[in-house]
Amino acid sequence: MAKIIVKDTEVTVLQINNEDYISLTDMLKAKDGDFFVADWLRNRNTLEYIGIWEKVYNLKFNYGEFAIIKSQAGLNNFKISVKELIERTNVISLQAKTGRYGGTYAHKDIAFEFALWISAEFKFYLIKDYQRLKEDEQKAIGWTAKRELAKINYHIHTSAISRNLIPQELSKEQINFIYANEADVLNVALFGMTAKEWRDTNPDLKGNMRDYATINELICLSNMENINAVLINDNMPQSNRLQKLNAIAIQQMSVLQEVENRKMLK
Secondary structure (H helix, E strand, C coil): CEEEEECCEEEEEEEECCEEEEEHHHHHHHCCCCCCHHHHHCCHHHHHHHHHHHHHHCCCCCHHHHHHHHHHCCCCCCCCCHHHHHHHHCCCCEEEECCCCCEEEEEHHHHHHHHHHHCHHHHHHHHHHHHHHHHHHHHHHHHHHHHHHHHHHHHHHHHHHHHHCCCCCCCHHHHHHHHHHHHHHHHHHHHCCCHHHHHHHCCCCCCCHHHHCCHHHHHHHHHHHHHHHHHHHCCCCHHHHHHHHHHHHHHHHHHHHHHHHHHHHC
8 A cells, every 4th residue: 555645636546456546535535516426437438448457457357237238328327336337347457446555546547547537737746746656656666575585685694604714613693793793804895894984983873884875786796695695606706805805896886887877967
């Protein structure tokens, strides 16, 4: 569930079967005067559009029953609710929900058309704010994916350290020192300082330097953890690994920055 603000009106967006449905009930709050979803459904053009959508996306759509309903559209005594339309024709583009987020919802393709009944301006801003929501979600997904990738590679990295650098019968404190020491190899190679040096330089910040890393730095760090694990397995001395990892960090960050600059130019 998400919320978007369209011209001072809060509109709910729900995911149903991995598709976005937008609250028509919320959208009605922006309409001047009395107006109901049933009024919108009386219109023949509305039903025509819903019917086309259902034929394309709904294998269980009862087009025969829908044709009967559509033939009555425009008559003075014609009126149909969302619930009745669902029951008679098995449409999936409209949903009647109860409970906390109750109300009438429509698939985004249908909801955008409904927004035009509010006003052309409202439809414009609904689409604009919905697109912004999707962009924000993609950024969040990308950030989460990068963090999860970094965690996975961290385990690969620490496994290589455990197998190759930690002698038997060390104390817990000694083992932690070796892990921290190897983490600082990556820190120095990428950030130019150890974890302690970063904390001493930034005493007012919470967390560690990786919490404040950019997406590009996290991508590079994730790659370096994999590479360092391979170098550890090859028994390369730490000083040599540090030099090699620093060269890799410079090269990869240059490439990532170049890609980002090209995106900005577009």
